Amino acid sequence: MLAIRLQRVGRAGYPTYRLAVQEAQRHPSSGRVVAYVGNYNPHTKDAHVQVELAQKYLDNGAQPTPRVVKLLKDAGVVLPKWVKDTAADKQKAIRNPEKLRKNQPKEEAPEEVAEEAAEA
Numbered sequence: 001m002l003a004i005r006l007q008r009v010g011r012a013g014y015p016t017y018r019l020a021v022q023e024a025q026r027h028p029s030s031g032r033v034v035a036y037v038g039n040y041n042p043h044t045k046d047a048h049v050q051v052e053l054a055q056k057y058l059d060n061g062a063q064p065t066p067r068v069v070k071l072l073k074d075a076g077v078v079l080p081k082w083v084k085d086t087a088a089d090k091q092k093a094i095r096n097p098e099k100l101r102k103n104q105p106k107e108e109a110p111e112e113v114a115e116e117a118a119e120a
Contacts, residue, residue, distance in 0.1 A: 001025075002034060002062040004054070004072075016041045019049065019068060021057050040071055049075035058083070 038049035
């Protein structure tokens with residue numbers, strides 16, 4: 001079975017990714033790649049996808065990963081019905097929201113500073 005997944009390339013600390021079509025049982029960084037259907041730069045959010053080639057592999061049953069589904073949808077590829085689409089309105093849960101600075105109680109200014117501000 002084929003998978004369309006991101007393959008990390010680029011220098012240390014500045015990754016860029018290729019959209020690679022390869023066997024699903026292989027690791028993304030190793031194993032034979034059937035085809036490259038595009039690339040993605042997460043720093044500029046710039047994705048280049050060869051729409052016709054990606055459509056060909058999807059029609060033949062290649063399974064895209066969730067991130068690749070998002071990139072393909074933004075590029076205008078028509079996804080088959082069996083591809084699971086993630087919810088766009090989904091929000092991440094914030095752990096320990098009580099520790100956030102915006103949720104802390106407001107400190108009142110000392111009385112001396114408040115009186116000087118009122119006189120001025």
